[in-house]
Amino acid sequence: MTDRVIGFEHVSVHFARHTALRDVSVRLDQRRIAVIGSNGSGKSTFARTLNGLIVASEGGIRVHGIDPAREPKQVRQRVGFIFSNPDTQIIMPTVAEDVAFSLRRRGLPRQEIRDRVAAALDDFGLTAEADSPVHELSSGQKQLLALCAVLIGEPGLVVADEPTAYLDAANSRRIAGFLLDRMPQQLVLVTHDLRLAARCDVALRFEGGRLADHGEPGPVIARYEKDQDQP
């Protein structure tokens, strides 16, 4: 499927004091893509280049045929981003309003927005909380809301940067279930949870800003764990 290809050609990202990505080249068309690696290895930088939050210093990126650096608005309609801390991604004061915020630039009639928001909240089990202030939700509900607000925009690709980091086991399972099993969209899942990475179709491992390994999740994770165990 050419419409869901992510391509990186010799991509590097330099910041003022360090290089976060070094000469990364990869082509991905799988549905579920896991990104693993130590803290500071370049995982989040890789994820953020996908929707233009970080622009590559060198090399070329194509996400579903779009260049994030040149077409930032188009790429943000195509790529939904879920942050690890839902508090930093919820913008509007109540649950329904925050979901509706994702549709504000679509030029849809007010009634259609209301109907789509109601359907999306129902799908995520948040109907009872529709008019609740967002700060009254639990962490799990907040992350569900963040996911709901991303998916209502019908992105072709969802990038989730450690989406279960702030959640307990039950909520982690719930969010992972949505992302890995229920959602039809392509997924890039940045995670430290190797069990989630193992459920993906392909795994990328970053170390020191380089793409150190990629392929079938099982062997990639086994090599990563072996390297982690070495003193």
Add this chain to the structure above:
Amino acid sequence: MISLYRPGDSLLHRMPAGPKLVVVAGLATAISLLPANPLLLAAVLVAVAGCYLQAGTGIAEAGRQLWRLRWVLLVVSLSQVFFLPVLTVAANVIRVGAVVLLANLITLTTRTDRLIDALERALRPLRRVGVNSDRVALMLSMTITTIPVIAGFAARIREAQRARGVTVSPFAAVVPLLVMALKHADDLADALVARGAD
């Protein structure tokens, strides 16, 4: 005073946000200009209580809001009690309390998106002088969302101070609170960009 919308079907709930804002602004002006007459002031309090009853939130809600306002009302009364007659001070306290209660009634009976839409429409004529009403409306929404988050940061700092056996000091909390607030602002800016609001 971030007491947000309480769903309901009262007349106040059904009233459009724009006219409601205009009516409340008019009432607030009238209350502020009211003479310090005990009967008139009592009538104002009864009317405000009646509005809370009509909205279906009950008198207890008005009481809760007044309790949250207690320090403001105390400062208002203490700053005047030595210079003005007691009746004037009481009138001023009642005026402030009644106006804040009325304003609070707007947020209790109006969905925030409708309120923000009304403000956006009201600000639209100012586009000619360079005011971007969309951005002002978005900023107001984000302010309402962010206040509880910042309050949460303050609570976390207090807990951290207690956990380390440090005397809880508002002054020692200022710098970490500023750092956390700035980090949050940075993250929120990323979220705005990621959600296509740039």
